Amino acid sequence: xxxxxxxxxxxxxxxxxxxxxxxxxxxxxxxxxxxxxxxxxxxxxxxxxxxxxxxxxxxxxxxxxxxxxxxxxxxxxxxxxxxxxxxxxxxxxxxxxxxxxxxxxxxxxxxxxxxxxxxxxxxxxxxxxxxxxxxxxxxxxxxxxxxxxxxxxxxxxxxxxxxxxxxxxxxxxxxxxxxxxxxxxxxxxxxxxxxxxxxxxxxxxxxxxxxxxxxxxxxxxxxxxxxxxxxxxxxxxxxxxxxxxxxxxxxxxxxxxxxxxxxxxxxxxxx
Ligand code: AMP
Numbered sequence: 001x002x003x004x005x006x007x008x009x010x011x012x013x014x015x016x017x018x019x020x021x022x023x024x025x026x027x028x029x030x031x032x033x034x035x036x037x038x039x040x041x042x043x044x045x046x047x048x049x050x051x052x053x054x055x056x057x058x059x060x061x062x063x064x065x066x067x068x069x070x071x072x073x074x075x076x077x078x079x080x081x082x083x084x085x086x087x088x089x090x091x092x093x094x095x096x097x098x099x100x101x102x103x104x105x106x107x108x109x110x111x112x113x114x115x116x117x118x119x120x121x122x123x124x125x126x127x128x129x130x131x132x133x134x135x136x137x138x139x140x141x142x143x144x145x146x147x148x149x150x151x152x153x154x155x156x157x158x159x160x161x162x163x164x165x166x167x168x169x170x171x172x173x174x175x176x177x178x179x180x181x182x183x184x185x186x187x188x189x190x191x192x193x194x195x196x197x198x199x200x201x202x203x204x205x206x207x208x209x210x211x212x213x214x215x216x217x218x219x220x221x222x223x224x225x226x227x228x229x230x231x232x233x234x235x236x237x238x239x240x241x242x243x244x245x246x247x248x249x250x251x252x253x254x255x256x257x258x259x260x261x262x263x264x265x266x267x268x269x270x271x
Contacts, residue, residue: 019135055120
């Protein structure tokens with residue numbers, strides 16, 4: 001596996017299908033699953049490891065975000081990644097940058113709770129697409145709204161690549177894998193799987209015809225009594241992320257909730 005730090009050094013494979021997995025590192029099985037899927041579908045797999053400062057708010061965890069390049073490089077190599085792209089911040093942001101701002105799908109949820117977050121995400125992903133020039137890029141459904149944002153950006157800007165959205169990889173107890181799970185105390189870690197249990201119960205009752213508004217209230221209360229502070233719990237359209245008030249296919253229940261200082265997000269997709 002090549003480790004590359006500058007755009008100029010990125011290898012080009014003119015006859016190969018290039019797959020690309022953008023990440024912020026601190027790899028877990030969720031990241032590795034994206035790389036494995038990319039491996040099965042493309043000839044050369046590029047992974048970027050870049051903790052993107054512009055997608056963190058001023059009071060968020062940019063400084064303390066877990067970083068361990070050596071371990072990440074070993075893990076990426078173990079699943080057959082061809083190129084690990086680890087640019088320093090100056091390589092990605094050498095001067096004040098053009099910004100990609102995606103409308104509509106960013107209006108609610110993470111977009112509302114983390115002002116500027118999706119501008120940072122869309123901007124860095126657009127830059128990375130331009131740098132790596134992949135044919136297929138892979139994103140996790142764990143960050144469901146991010147998938148909608150990238151999809152919209154690619155469509156609006158006619159970017160010449162395909163997108164694949166990969167199902168969420170979970171711990172045995174259902175907790176969605178996340179680099180931020182490392183922040184949880186043992187007590188919080190024991191409570192954390194209730195987030196997914198709640199979403200699973202909620203998605204089942206909505207699919208079975210329960211009243212959406214009252215099911216949301218009931219499950220939000222259940223989360224509060226488990227000790228979560230809920231930023232949002234919603235039932236939404238899978239593509240637009242607009243709230244829904246009755247069951248439809250291609251939808252999802254989504255949540256963001258805090259346990260102490262750790263903010264967790266999760267979702268259950270109803271196909
Ligand atoms: P991050 O390093 O958190 O920016 O994530 C890099 C990519 O991995 C994003 O496309 C995430 O959606 C994806 N990802 C993170 N956690 C998971 C998970 N548990 N299952 C599947 N994909 C994930």
